[in-house]
Amino acid sequence: MGFYDSVYKMGLLLCDRDGGLKPMDAEQLRECAHEMVDFIADYYKNIESFPVLSQVQPGYLRELLPDSAPACPESLQDVLDDVQNKILPGVTHWQSPEYFAYFPSNSSVAGFLGEMLSAGINMVGFSWITSPAATELEMIVLDWLAKALNLPDEFLSQGKGGGVIQGTASEAVLVVLLAARDKVLRRVGKDAIGKLVAYSSDQTHSALLKACKIAGIHSENCRVLKTDASSEYALSPESLSEAISQDIASGLIPFFLCATVRKLGKCWYYIINSCGSSASTGKISNSNGLWLHVDAAYAGSACICPEFRHYIDGVEEANSFNMNAHKWFLTNFDCSALWVKDRSALIQSLSTNPEFLQNKVSFSRQHGCGFQRLASPLRTQVQAYIRNHIELARKFEEFVKLDPRFEVAARRNFSLVCFRLLPTDQNNLESANRLNHELLDAVNSTGKLFISHTVLSNKYVLRFAVGAPLTEERHVVAAWTTLQEKASELLRNSQDSSAVV
Amino acid sequence: MGFYDSVYKMGLLLCDRDGGLKPMDAEQLRECAHEMVDFIADYYKNIESFPVLSQVQPGYLRELLPDSAPACPESLQDVLDDVQNKILPGVTHWQSPEYFAYFPSNSSVAGFLGEMLSAGINMVGFSWITSPAATELEMIVLDWLAKALNLPDEFLSQGKGGGVIQGTASEAVLVVLLAARDKVLRRVGKDAIGKLVAYSSDQTHSALLKACKIAGIHSENCRVLKTDASSEYALSPESLSEAISQDIASGLIPFFLCATVRKLGKCWYYIINSCGSSASTGKISNSNGLWLHVDAAYAGSACICPEFRHYIDGVEEANSFNMNAHKWFLTNFDCSALWVKDRSALIQSLSTNPEFLQNKVSFSRQHGCGFQRLASPLRTQVQAYIRNHIELARKFEEFVKLDPRFEVAARRNFSLVCFRLLPTDQNNLESANRLNHELLDAVNSTGKLFISHTVLSNKYVLRFAVGAPLTEERHVVAAWTTLQEKASELLRNSQDSSAVV
Known part of the structure; x- marks a missing residue:
């Protein structure tokens, strides 16, 4: 599943110059695609000239576009002019080096070329025969990645396990939740669905609750266990x-049980390891027959660095493990890698076997929904890439520590710094929260950077996530400068207004 | 959700020429992407030189690739050589003009350029603010498409309804099934989930049964109502x-109730209309409070031609309507358009509202998972495109009718011809089925065309689906010639072997 930008009136491209119908002409493709390459390369060349966070107002686009599809073909140049003038102002630039919000969504030259090749061949791999290379390459590349992450052999495809590409971590958790649900219901009878209980912490992504809703797990049986700063x-x-x-x-x-290796509001964390009792949560899970899913959507990428691999120690106790290659692994959205130890549980839960899928070769494959755009960048290069982001985050954290008006709000493990502006009256939580909310809006409105926020123990906290492929030290420095400037303005204004009062 | 081809060792692209780390360099992107454009344009230029159906054996790729990710960067030319020599032999060429299997999955120059632009901007549109253009363009373009299909105004986004892009028709039916499930469970209590009953015909896609499994609808409560030739x-x-x-x-x-406008094994059909009682099924559905979903995954595209629009007469009775733009509407896989009359039902069923999604603008949007690569080709051009395919299918049907060794197995409505080779002993169903199965394997093994099959009333039937963007009359003629030749061989052999006995 993916959210994409668009070309919205390519009618011209169905015709050749004489108006004949040529929906896919190799030479027209060549000519237009070369033009598009330059458009996209120029976009990256000039990416710092755009406001990172789109500054449009809701509904802006309907005023710019006609009420129904255009009737006349236009030249590609006209279309690209429209993309430039009408679409790009409404884009929030995830690839900008000044993008520090939510989580990174890396593109790369390799990732982009993989997308081009995928789109060029445009096949539908719903069974082995519909494109053998699709199924096989997915299995092979996910074995490579499992080895790079040092996952236990049980997650490799040559035994009973294996990897399969999903769209997102949300899909991954849904898929394994269904497998776990059906496995237990086969034992206890399907009428017991109302008795099934799923566990997570309050730091687990809301995708789990959504997956539970979809799967018919009662919301009062979703145990969201409280955690706190202590x-x-x-x-x-x-x-x-x-x-x-x-x-x-x-x-x-x-x-x-969904265990999370993630950026909290605060930092990346792994509930299994966090107590120092490395595999104890996994053991509790196993001894009670729970399916343990480890969600390392973002942090998983860092685990190919030996110094961070310990964050997933204990994964040998898990039934399934997930990381998003599209987050921090230089692969375009969407590409989420899911490994399971028992692929038959997925197949039993999600396969149908209609007549049209019967063919000469019956090739047992997992329920997959994505595939192989995974660029498989070389390990040492990704390690360097990730370490660089973490170093930049460390520098940002230093900046925060050196400015007494701010505080670092939680320990930083990877490339996310959670911080906040301290209010003059530190006992007034509400005014502190308002102040930081105002600071967020103020810096994002400049268009010079984009950060997001979270709430930790009722505190409104700012998140600075380093991870865009083009981010360099100068962008981090500039972002901090903007933050300081806007903080000074806000503090001055709030003092002025107290003075007036 | 998409199945994609891949680039599997792009490590080189993370480095510049001096070995420095540059994952996304505008000039390197420009240079490599121009090279990739030529690779893809050449692929289309030479597409007829490949066997349509991949002729590799299961497991072929593992022998060609290393056990773990390559350690050294290679030049893009080396990577492309590997794609040519190792990957393409394992590809079944859905874009080949000789591809007549399953259903079409159209690419087009417009579709390809849309994919490039999407991959270039690579944003993640999980809420309005993360890229306003994404949400807005999706709504606008789906309104355009709804108007082109003459859908009732209730499906437009400016009232309570609207369109949203899903990956596939399978996702679409899951999403509306969940909305329908939760709507009724809110009324009767969630413990009644075991009592919910879903209806479809035996011609409805197996995706509905899968959606029911996911949603926890008991399999014995899925009424798959029998239909027959009469x-x-x-x-x-x-x-x-x-x-x-x-x-x-x-x-x-x-x-x-899932109503289907589809290629049966036999032909496209719409259960609501098929009895001549245009909206009666819809009325039954409404009067019993059923959610009526109309699945027009393929046939929907044809409904932009006035002469075929009557196949979805009665859609005003439906709660939701779906068509796959990636099938026959020149949009790359995957892009499935879903419209609902009551978007709040979707939102209630599928929304979560965690803190990180709270922002200045709260923009109510449906649960969307795809977006806007929809190329919005001009209506008259798509109409001509679709009519041309249907005309080619009509010609193929004529060929079949003119050869007394064959029969057309079901009435053709659109671009799918179901046919079979008649056995010498017409009363022996089993030998007839075996003969047609052998014919399928024989023609597909030539690599000159790719067709698939289905079973209708116990008869093994061959399917010839016209719909690839490059298919011309000469390809249909050549396919028929191959079918006749292989049929002659098979019939001769079966006579020889009877003579021996």
Whole structure:
């Protein structure tokens, strides 16, 4: 699944110069695509000239476009002019070196070329025969990546496990939740669906709750276990054990645990390791028959660096493991790698076998929905790439520490710094939150950078996530300068207004 | 969701010539992407030189690739050589003019350029602010397409309805099934999930059964109503009414009906219209409070031609309507357009509202998972394109009718011809089926064309689906010649072997 930009009136391209119908002409493709390459290369050349966060107002585009599809063909140049003048102002530039919001969504030359090749061949790989290379390359490349991450052999495709590409981490958690649900329901009977309980911490992505809704798991049976600053927002094995025992005592059926290796509001964290009791949560999960899913959507990329691999120690206890190559692994959106130890559970849960899929070769494959644009960049290069981002984040963190008006709001593990502006009246949480919200809006409105926020223990906290492929030290310095300037303005204004009062 | 081809060792592209790390350099992008354009344009120029159906054996690729990711960068030319020599032999060429299998999956120059632009900007549009143009363009273009299809105004975005792009028709039916499920469960209580009943005909795509599995609808509550040749494989309102009454009498709760405008094994069909009683199925559905979903994944494209629009007469009774732009509408895979009358039902069922999505602008949007690569080709051109395919299919049907060794197995409505080779002993169904299975394998093994099959009333039937963007009359003629030659060989061999016996 992907969110994409668009070309919205390419009618011309269905015709040749004489008006004949040629929807896919090799020479027209060549000519137009070369033109498009230059458009996109120029976009990257000039990417710093755009406001990072789009500054348009809701509904802006309907005023610029006609009410129904254009009737006359236009030249490609006219279309590109429209993209430049009408579409790009409404784009938030995720690839900008000044993009520090949410999470990175890396593109790269390799990723872009992979997309081109995919789009060029444009096949639909719903079974092996519909394009053998699709199924096989997916399996091979995911084995490569599993080895690069040092995952246990049970996750490789040559045994009972294997990897499969999903669109997003949200799809990945849905897919394994369904497999886990059906596995337990085969044992206890499907009418027990109302008794199934899923566990996570309050730092787990909301995608799990959505997956539970889809799968028919009752919302009151989704245990979102509380964490707090004292344990650095990690789930303790003790509280998990207690919740499981209580549920069993109430006649409920624990079946799923989602462990998260992630940027919290605060920092990346792995609930299994966070208590220092490396695999204990995994063991609790195993001994209670829970399916343990490890969601390392972002942090997974960092784990190809030996110094960060320990964040997924304990993964050998898991049933499934997921990381998003489209986040920090230089692969275009969307490409999320999911590994399972028992691929038959996925197949049982998600396969249908209609007549039209019967053919000479029946090739057992997992339920896959994405494929192989994974560029498989070389390990040492990605390691250097990731280390550089983390170093830039460390520098930003230093800047924050050196300015007494600010505080670092949580420990930084990887490339995310959570921080906030301290209010003059530090006891007034509400005014502190308002101040930081105002600072967020003020810096984002400059168009010079884009950051986002979260709330940790009721504090409104700013997030500075380093990870765009073009980000250099000078961008981090400039971003900090803007933040300081806007903070000074805000503090001056708030003092002025207190003075007036 | 997409299945894609791949570039699997682009490590080189993370470095510049001096070995420095430049994952996204505008000038390197320009240079490499121009090279890739020529590779893809040459692919289309030479596409007829490949066997349409890949002729490799399962596991072929693992022997050609290393066990782990390559350690050294290679030149782009080396990578492209590998794609040519190792990947393309494992590709089944969906864009080949000799591809007549399953369903078309159209690319076009416009579609390809849209993919390039999407990949170039590479944004993630999970909320309005993360790229306003993404959300807005999706809404606008789907309104355009709804108008081109003459959908009722209730499906437009300016009222309570609207369109949203999904990956596939399978995702579309899942999304609306969930909305329908939750709507009824809000009324009757979630413990009643075991009582919910969904209806379809035996000609509905297996994706509905998969969606039911995911949503926790009990498999014994999925009514797959039988159809047969006498009613041209259409579901009769009478049998639907009867099934609903019986279920209500048994204390069950009918909640969902999937109507299909599709290529059956046989031909495109619309269960609502097929009985001549245009909106009666829709009325049955409405009067029983069922959510009526109309799946026009393929046939929907044809409905922009006035002479075919009547196939979706009655759509005003539906709650949701879906067509795949990536099938027959010159848009690259995957891009499936879904319209609903009540977008709040989708939002209620599929939204979560975590803190990180809170921002200055809260813009209510449907659950979308795809976007805007929809090339919006001009209506008259797509009409001509579709009519041309249908005319080619009509010619193929004539060829079949003129050869007494064959029969047309079902009425042709659009661009799909179902046919079979008649056995010498017409009463022996099994030998007839075997003969046609052998014919399928024989023609597909030539690499000169690719067709698929289905089973209709126990008959093994061959499917010839015209729809690739490059297909011309000469390709249809050549395909028929190959079919006749292989049929002659098979019939001669079977006579020889009877003579021996």
